[in-house]
Amino acid sequence: MSLEVRDGNVKLISNRQIEYTxxxxxxxxxxxxxxxxxxxxxHALQHRGQEGAGIVTFNSKGEGHRxxxxxxxxxxxxxxxxxxxxxxxxxxxxRYTSSGKGLRASGNGSLNDVQPLYFRHRTGDFxxxxxxxxxxxxxxxxxxxxxxxxxxxxxxxxxLAHLIKKDGTEPRIYSILDALNMMEGGFAFIIMTKNRIYxxxxxxxxxPLAIGRLGDxxxxxxxxxxxDLIGADFVRDVEPGEVITIDEKGLRxxxxxxxxxxxxxxxxxxxxxxxxxxxxxxxxxxxxxESGRRLCRxxxxxxxIVVGVPDSSLSAAMGYAEESGxxxxxxxxxxxxxxxxxxxxxxxxxxxxxxLKLSAVRSIVKGKRxxxxxxSIVRGTTSLQIVKxxxxxxxxxxxxxxxxxMMKHPCFYGVDTSTYEELLCSERSLEEACRCIExxxxxxxxxxxxxxxxxxxxELCLACFTGEYPTSLYNxxxxxxxxxx
Numbered sequence: 001m002s003l004e005v006r007d008g009n010v011k012l013i014s015n016r017q018i019e020y021t022x023x024x025x026x027x028x029x030x031x032x033x034x035x036x037x038x039x040x041x042x043h044a045l046q047h048r049g050q051e052g053a054g055i056v057t058f059n060s061k062g063e064g065h066r067x068x069x070x071x072x073x074x075x076x077x078x079x080x081x082x083x084x085x086x087x088x089x090x091x092x093x094x095r096y097t098s099s100g101k102g103l104r105a106s107g108n109g110s111l112n113d114v115q116p117l118y119f120r121h122r123t124g125d126f127x128x129x130x131x132x133x134x135x136x137x138x139x140x141x142x143x144x145x146x147x148x149x150x151x152x153x154x155x156x157x158x159x160l161a162h163l164i165k166k167d168g169t170e171p172r173i174y175s176i177l178d179a180l181n182m183m184e185g186g187f188a189f190i191i192m193t194k195n196r197i198y199x200x201x202x203x204x205x206x207x208p209l210a211i212g213r214l215g216d217x218x219x220x221x222x223x224x225x226x227x228d229l230i231g232a233d234f235v236r237d238v239e240p241g242e243v244i245t246i247d248e249k250g251l252r253x254x255x256x257x258x259x260x261x262x263x264x265x266x267x268x269x270x271x272x273x274x275x276x277x278x279x280x281x282x283x284x285x286x287x288x289x290e291s292g293r294r295l296c297r298x299x300x301x302x303x304x305i306v307v308g309v310p311d312s313s314l315s316a317a318m319g320y321a322e323e324s325g326x327x328x329x330x331x332x333x334x335x336x337x338x339x340x341x342x343x344x345x346x347x348x349x350x351x352x353x354x355x356l357k358l359s360a361v362r363s364i365v366k367g368k369r370x371x372x373x374x375x376s377i378v379r380g381t382t383s384l385q386i387v388k389x390x391x392x393x394x395x396x397x398x399x400x401x402x403x404x405x406m407m408k409h410p411c412f413y414g415v416d417t418s419t420y421e422e423l424l425c426s427e428r429s430l431e432e433a434c435r436c437i438e439x440x441x442x443x444x445x446x447x448x449x450x451x452x453x454x455x456x457x458x459e460l461c462l463a464c465f466t467g468e469y470p471t472s473l474y475n476x477x478x479x480x481x482x483x484x485x
Contacts, residue, residue, distance in 0.1 A: 024048040024222040027091035031217035035085035038092040044226035049096035052114035056127040057090035062194035068114040128157040132187030186413030196247035203257040205240035223277040263461040263470040290453040292319025299443025301399035303371035307331035316403035317373035366394030380424035383437040405465035
């Protein structure tokens with residue numbers, strides 16, 4: 001990754017060959033037919049990625065089994081192949097690519113990049129899955145290649161696997177702690193050996209990771225909503241800088257770093273997570289509804305009805321309507337068989353996805369002044385398509401209100417916004433952005449109101465809005481011998 005400082009902010013110039021990807025991770029320990037539980041867990045997390053999925057299990061003999069594929073969870077797994085994943089422990093993931101090109105379009109890696117990754121070693125086989133990205137992946141890659149390591153995939157799980165020392169002279173937990181201390185960024189890792197599962201979260205608390213329990217079995221998940229589907233109880237969140245170990249002795253905790261922050265990615269609350277998930281003690285639906293209320297106070301609209309953009313904006317639209325006293329109407333209908341457009345890997349696919357995903361309810365919007373509530377604007381293309389859709393259906397005026405601040409800066413932690421050039425508001429004023437999406441007016445929630453919507457937390461990662469990054473940022477001219485800031 002090459003970076004340039006511009007007006008006190010960091011600009012991404014180019015990406016190294018390491019591919020920045022985000023997945024959702026899910027793992028279980030101590031339950032019969034673990035692969036079936038993982039299958040349902042991944043179903044609950046499907047909203048976080050639709051490009052690929054994978055499951056790895058270990059059976060009672062310590063033998064590993066892996067299945068991964070491209071597409072949706074239901075397309076990859078079935079009764080027959082799930083039965084070929086025996087064992088009472090396993091980990092899985094769903095995935096999307098945030099480097100701007102999809103798995104199917106990528107000539108580098110493709111199916112081999114779909115996690116969990118499985119590694120064989122004389123000291124014991126193991127599997128790794130990660131949600132997030134590293135800001136020092138380039139330095140770590142140089143460090144490993146200088147040691148003679150060969151990179152086979154394009155994701156950070158392989159970097160962690162190489163960093164974990166495997167000399168067999170000490171318990172693996174110590175090597176894991178050392179390896180995690182060399183990594184800087186926003187991440188949640190699950191590591192599985194034949195005997196136990198390790199789960200860790202970055203020391204800044206940027207990425208979520210929750211612990212659940214079903215009887216005597218434990219599980220970890222990127223979101224707590226997955227526990228509800230399988231009847232498990234939420235136990236707690238993994239703490240920033242913490243590594244939990246799950247094995248026959250139960251659950252144990254260690255710290256790999258004494259540095260601890262709670263800079264949860266604001267986009268988890270705003271867009272990525274399901275509304276029925278609780279993250280760091282705050283319900284996602286409650287956050288979004290409160291954001292809508294605050295948005296109405298800051299950016300009222302002279303409108304007849306409030307319309308939310310399905311699905312992640314509906315909670316904010318409810319809050320906006322309640323605060324404004326305007327009727328909340330279903331002016332847009334979503335085709336349930338189309339995935340999320342924001343996490344499509346290419347711009348062309350995103351544009352096609354909008355047309356397939358949404359339809360305007362003509363009888364509701366015709367002749368009306370609409371307060372259109374959306375969770376965020378990244379590139380602006382989706383917003384433009386929706387505004388045109390409503391105008392074609394006869395809407396009189398369209399006042400766009402965004403339940404988050406203006407996104408002006410790239411994200412280096414796994415959200416699909418890696419360059420300034422692809423962000424609508426990086427170089428444009430509010431008025432210019434409004435003209436780009438062809439709306440009658442445009443308003444955004446303030447950064448402080450975003451923080452206040454968490455009901456008491458005074459910390460969130462707002463880097464993509466404010467340019468204030470919680471971690472150090474690295475570039476290719478840094479001394480590659482040092483992996484810590």
